[in-house]
Amino acid sequence: xxxxxxxxxxxxxxxxxxxxxxxxxxxxxxxxxxxxxxxxxxxxxxxxxxxxxxxxxxxxxxxxxxxxxxxxxxxxxxxxxxxxxxxxxxxxxxxxxxxxxxxxxxxxxxxxxxxxxxxxxxxxxxxxxxxxxxxxxxxxxxxxxxxxxxxxxxxxxxxxxxxxxxxxxxxxxxxxxxxxxxxxxxxxx
Amino acid sequence: xxxxxxxxxxxxxxxxxxxxxxxxxxxxxxxxxxxxxxxxxxxxxxxxxxxxxxxxxxxxxxxxxxxxxxxxxxxxxxxxxxxxxxxxxxxxxxxxxxxxxxxxxxxxxxxxxxxxxxxxxxxxxxxxxxxxxxxxxxxxxxxxxxxxxxxxxxxxxxx
Numbered sequence: 001x002x003x004x005x006x007x008x009x010x011x012x013x014x015x016x017x018x019x020x021x022x023x024x025x026x027x028x029x030x031x032x033x034x035x036x037x038x039x040x041x042x043x044x045x046x047x048x049x050x051x052x053x054x055x056x057x058x059x060x061x062x063x064x065x066x067x068x069x070x071x072x073x074x075x076x077x078x079x080x081x082x083x084x085x086x087x088x089x090x091x092x093x094x095x096x097x098x099x100x101x102x103x104x105x106x107x108x109x110x111x112x113x114x115x116x117x118x119x120x121x122x123x124x125x126x127x128x129x130x131x132x133x134x135x136x137x138x139x140x141x142x143x144x145x146x147x148x149x150x151x152x153x154x155x156x157x158x159x160x161x162x163x164x165x166x167x168x169x170x171x172x173x174x175x176x177x178x179x180x181x182x183x184x185x186x187x188x189x
Numbered sequence: 190x191x192x193x194x195x196x197x198x199x200x201x202x203x204x205x206x207x208x209x210x211x212x213x214x215x216x217x218x219x220x221x222x223x224x225x226x227x228x229x230x231x232x233x234x235x236x237x238x239x240x241x242x243x244x245x246x247x248x249x250x251x252x253x254x255x256x257x258x259x260x261x262x263x264x265x266x267x268x269x270x271x272x273x274x275x276x277x278x279x280x281x282x283x284x285x286x287x288x289x290x291x292x293x294x295x296x297x298x299x300x301x302x303x304x305x306x307x308x309x310x311x312x313x314x315x316x317x318x319x320x321x322x323x324x325x326x327x328x329x330x331x332x333x334x335x336x337x338x339x340x341x342x343x344x345x346x347x348x
Contacts, residue, residue, distance in 0.1 A: 087263045087291065089207045149256065149268065152289050161304065164291045165211045167228060167258035167266035175229055175256070177266075180211045 001064065001123060003130040005054040017041065019053055022063045026104040031148075034172050046070055046077055046101070054134050056105065056127045065105030065127035069135050072097045078146045078178055085146065085178035087166025096141040100131055100181070103147060128158055136183045143181040152179050207263045212293035214301070215265075217310055220292065223259045225267060227323040230255040232332060252285065255324045266291045269315060271324060282321040288312050 008016045020041035027033040028042055036044050052069040070076040072092045076099040079091030105124035135143055144165070145151060155162040161182040168177035205213055215223075232253040251273040259265040270285040288311035294302045302310070 087207050087211075087213075087266075089209070089211060089263075149254070152268070153254075153270070156287070156289070163211065163304070164266055164268075164289060166207075166291055167264050168256055168268075170229070175231070 001059065001126055002057050003054065003126065004057060005052065005130065005134045007052055008049060011053065015055065016053070018063055019055060019066050020047075022066055023102055023104065025108060026106050027102070030106060031174070033174065044077075046075065046080075048074075050074060052134060052138065054127065054131045056123045056130065058107070058109065058123070060109065062109050064107050064109075064123035066102065067100055067104070067127060067131045068102040069131065069138075069140075070099040070101065071095065071138075072099055072144070077101050078144060082146055082171070082176065082178070085166055085169060085176065089165065092144065095139055098135045098138065098140040098143055100135070100143045100145045101147070103127070103131070103145070103151060124154060125158055128154065128160070132160065132181065132183055141182075141184045143183060145179045145181065146176060147179065149175045149177050152177070155179065155181055205261055205263055205265075207291075208293075211291060213263055213265055213291055214293045214295050214299070216297065217294055217314075220265070220294065220311075221314060223261060223265060225257040225259055225265065225318060227320070227327065228256040228258050230271075230324045230327045230331075232328065253328065255320065257318075257320065267311065267315065282324055284312070284315055288315050 004011065004015060020043050024037055024040050024042040027035055028037050035042050046068070050071065054067045054069065055063055056065040058064045072079065073095055076091075078085060078099055078101075079093075083091050105121065105127050107121060107123060132143065145155075149168045152162065152164060163180055165178035165180060168175040170176075203215075203219075205215060207213055230253060232251065252270065253272075254268060254270045256266070256268045258267070267288055267290045269288045271282050272285045274281055274283045287308050290307075290311055292307060292311060293304075294307040294310055296302060
């Protein structure tokens with residue numbers, strides 16, 4: 001597997017479109033999230049020129065996972081859409097805090113296991129570590145996520161220092177929460 | 190669900206607040222005085238399907254997670270994994286692993302006890318909470334159809 005990361009302008013040609021299609025398969029088709037979608041591609045107002053994408057590609061050239069990193073000094077998902085997940089804390093606006101969102105690692109090419117049975121596969125671990133490292137390289141000391149509650153177990157099993165920002169809330173039938181991840185000192189965990 | 194909690198006079202407790210790092214800081218005594226309410230429980234979606242037996246029943250390892258919160262503002266949030274342990278005809282819910290939370294416990298001088306010590310003390314708190322019945326009730330109602338088709342013969346973690 002290999003990791004590819006960067007803003008849209010720095011990605012290999014066609015990769016952003018592949019990420020948008022992969023996200024549609026995961027979040028809209030598999031998980032049933034009600035998200036903006038067009039022509040089988042999922043994207044929202046936070047997919048901008050400064051947005052950083054992290055992808056894991058398998059040996060066959062298929063995307064096996066992706067995530068999205070946003071600076072909190074610019075508009076980001078948690079602050080604009082889900083500030084209630086911060087338990088009363090004002091959304092951070094800090095160059096050392098980045099948001100991790102749209103984290104997904106479903107292997108649609110695995111024969112034996114269904115796509116959802118991918119919680120602890122190698123692509124998931126690689127993607128999480130790569131996302132943390134990518135944010136760290138851009139000055140992040142902490143990440144804040146907006147994710148399904150299950151991601152917290154993954155983060156902690158990988159040895160990353162993390163804690164939730166508040167209780168999960170049911171949003172469109174899904175238990176969503178915000179979680180802090182310490183980057184400093186854990187990016188090589 | 191009536192969690193066992195000792196009540197302190199409101200004047201004994203400093204007001205709860207969220208720190209900039211996202212933690213809610215309080216002492217063990219303050220934590221145990223705050224009632225926690227069941228929010229939701231789920232079976233793990235990523236467990237492998239149980240294999241069928243010749244009799245048509247299934248061997249199943251049933252695991253999941255549960256989320257609890259206080260009604261305070263800011264809220265305390267605690268979540269943990271559980272499994273169904275069986276012994277003879279007895280079935281019981283057992284906490285599995287650490288407690289995940291937004292809590293940082295502090296000593297009487299408001300100094301952090303640290304993440305590890307907090308986790309240990311939260312486990313002790315959860316184990317005296319009396320959460321099992323609420324989770325069993327919730328899971329039984331939510332997954333009545335699925336659970337009625339399973340014969341629990343063995344418990345093991347699959348995560």
